[in-house]
Amino acid sequence: MNNFSDVGNLMYLDMSEIDPGEGTSKPDFLIQATAKKLNETGGRNWLPVIVKETGEDEYEVIGNFFGYAVAEVAGLEKVWCIIAEPDAETVKITKLLTQEKIPQINICTASYDEIKAALQYLIEQPGTPLKGVKLAVTANRIDEAPRQYWQSLQPITKLGCRITRGKKLDTLKAVFYTDPMPLPEVIKDPALLDTFNKTQLQKMAKKRGLSGYSKKTKADLIKLLSA
Numbered sequence: 001m002n003n004f005s006d007v008g009n010l011m012y013l014d015m016s017e018i019d020p021g022e023g024t025s026k027p028d029f030l031i032q033a034t035a036k037k038l039n040e041t042g043g044r045n046w047l048p049v050i051v052k053e054t055g056e057d058e059y060e061v062i063g064n065f066f067g068y069a070v071a072e073v074a075g076l077e078k079v080w081c082i083i084a085e086p087d088a089e090t091v092k093i094t095k096l097l098t099q100e101k102i103p104q105i106n107i108c109t110a111s112y113d114e115i116k117a118a119l120q121y122l123i124e125q126p127g128t129p130l131k132g133v134k135l136a137v138t139a140n141r142i143d144e145a146p147r148q149y150w151q152s153l154q155p156i157t158k159l160g161c162r163i164t165r166g167k168k169l170d171t172l173k174a175v176f177y178t179d180p181m182p183l184p185e186v187i188k189d190p191a192l193l194d195t196f197n198k199t200q201l202q203k204m205a206k207k208r209g210l211s212g213y214s215k216k217t218k219a220d221l222i223k224l225l226s227a
Contacts, residue, residue: 007085009082014077015072021065024069048067048080048081049068049079050098107178119133119135120135130171134162137161149180157169198213
């Protein structure tokens with residue numbers, strides 16, 4: 001190992017030195033047909049494979065898995081590679097840049113434009129379960145919802161935008177995740193309590209000296225949180 005001094009370099013590496021990593025899910029037809037064309041045009045992968053260094057003369061693919069699979073099927077002994085830093089964030093952004101991973105946004109803090117763009121991407125996918133979901137209506141209702149404290153996407157099913165549990169809600173998980181803001185110290189609007197799940201309410205109640213949370217203690221919790 002040379003302390004990753006090759007980071008950023010374009011190198012012509014032996015295939016035997018490269019671990020394929022997680023591989024590609026592309027159909028065999030695409031791999032086989034592309035490998036044939038690659039051999040017919042000189043056998044050079046003009047789109048480099050992105051690798052990280054794992055040891056002395058040892059590498060692992062972290063981006064352009066398709067290109068590596070094509071080179072392997074084509075029988076190439078060497079392949080052009082770009083050496084990337086080995087940290088997790090570099091691996092993540094590399095997969096995003098090579099479109100081998102779908103970017104996700106935090107629905108708790110996303111802007112209206114981000115929400116609309118993400119929904120549009122899902123709605124336009126072939127065979128989407130979101131058929132019949134109206135883009136503008138759904139984007140508006142999500143944007144206007146008190147979503148900053150959501151711990152899951154479940155509250156979307158209560159917004160009246162034709163997104164129900166099951167396939168429709170699961171589809172949203174491809175582009176949305178939840179990373180809620182810290183629980184508030186003060187709640188001026190009692191109606192906001194309905195946006196919290198049971199675990200969140202129990203934490204708030206315990207923090208205010210209540211032994212638990214129930215409908216009976218809701219009035220006491222409202223008084224405590226609005227003080």
